[in-house]
Amino acid sequence: MNIQFKKGVLELCVLSVLSRKDCYGYELVSDISRHINISEGTIYPLLKRLKDDGLFTTYLQESSEGPPRKYYAISDRGRAYKEELAGEWRDFSAKVNHIIDGTDAGEKGMTPS
Amino acid sequence: MTRTMYLFRLRELLAAMPAADREEVLADINEHFDSALQQGETEQEIIARLGTPESIAVQYGYTDAVNPPTVAPPPVSASKKNGVGADRICGCIGFGFFNICLGYPLVFTFIAVVFALVVSAIAIGLTGALYLILTLISPLVPLAQDSLITGFPFAANLFAGTGAASLGILASIWAIKLFGLCIQVSVKYVVWSFRWTFCMKPNPPQNNPA
Numbered sequence: 001m002n003i004q005f006k007k008g009v010l011e012l013c014v015l016s017v018l019s020r021k022d023c024y025g026y027e028l029v030s031d032i033s034r035h036i037n038i039s040e041g042t043i044y045p046l047l048k049r050l051k052d053d054g055l056f057t058t059y060l061q062e063s064s065e066g067p068p069r070k071y072y073a074i075s076d077r078g079r080a081y082k083e084e085l086a087g088e089w090r091d092f093s094a095k096v097n098h099i100i101d102g103t104d105a106g107e108k109g110m111t112p113s
Numbered sequence: 114m115t116r117t118m119y120l121f122r123l124r125e126l127l128a129a130m131p132a133a134d135r136e137e138v139l140a141d142i143n144e145h146f147d148s149a150l151q152q153g154e155t156e157q158e159i160i161a162r163l164g165t166p167e168s169i170a171v172q173y174g175y176t177d178a179v180n181p182p183t184v185a186p187p188p189v190s191a192s193k194k195n196g197v198g199a200d201r202i203c204g205c206i207g208f209g210f211f212n213i214c215l216g217y218p219l220v221f222t223f224i225a226v227v228f229a230l231v232v233s234a235i236a237i238g239l240t241g242a243l244y245l246i247l248t249l250i251s252p253l254v255p256l257a258q259d260s261l262i263t264g265f266p267f268a269a270n271l272f273a274g275t276g277a278a279s280l281g282i283l284a285s286i287w288a289i290k291l292f293g294l295c296i297q298v299s300v301k302y303v304v305w306s307f308r309w310t311f312c313m314k315p316n317p318p319q320n321n322p323a
Binding site for chain 1: 134137138140141142144145147148149151152162163164168169172173
């Protein structure tokens with residue numbers, strides 16, 4: 001998959017996963033990697049930037065499997081930003097699909113819808 | 114590249130980052146390693162999916178990959194320089210000899226002593242109970258009186274039997290608990306020492322690197 005596509009939507013993906021539940025770093029990376037093939041090291045710099053922007057808070061939680069884990073929790077500001085991004089994405093992707101469909105229709109000699 | 118080398122290199126690349134931020138970044142990556150290792154991944158698999166330390170440093174805004182080292186590289190033993198973990202193997206062999214000559218005999222002796230305590234406590238309890246029964250039936254069965262202490266009045270025999278039985282029961286309960294604890298500790302020690310002696314894969318490290 002085009003790496004530029006992935007770079008563009010990674011922020012929205014992180015916000016979307018965290019808007020559903022609090023996650024620790026590895027859990028978040030695993031959730032996203034299941035759907036999109038990414039370099040997992042790209043998540044942590046993104047998390048730091050978004051946390052510095054006030055979109056997340058973090059807290060430590062004891063783990064039965066080892067040392068305490070750092071969990072990320074989305075803030076109200078993060079939720080609002082996520083909704084804004086998601087809306088922009090839906091609008092953008094719909095327009096891109098329209099352009100793609102229109103291009104195909106043009107090549108076939110049909111009038112684009 | 115190992116986990117330690119990876120984190121050392123990343124620390125080197127982020128040398129210009131504020132110390133608190135740098136330590137947070139390293140803690141995040143270290144936690145990632147811990148979690149992935151718990152899921153059964155190897156260090157090489159984890160590193161392959163994380164990407165190079167240089168690629169991570171670039172994303173934090175530190176594009177200069179050539180940073181002077183601010184911390185001394187970790188000490189490398191002579192045996193590791195030759196590519197052989199001889200010091201580790203020697204340690205395993207030495208520990209194995211210690212266990213064969215001293216460790217395991219001590220463990221088994223300890224188990225035997227506690228087991229002897231259990232048997233003694235049960236024996237005292239059974240003896241006390243039997244004495245008590247003989248005391249109680251002695252007025253009806255004259256033959257039972259031959260088993261009791263000569264010259265002791267009935268009440269004294271009763272108290273002696275009750276006391277011995279009670280002591281035996283209490284001692285048995287505690288001795289059995291102690292025996293169970295002893296067995297648990299001994300099994301854990303034997304398993305742990307066996308793994309160490311045969312240089313099996315250690316548990317995931319818990320501490321952050323220096």
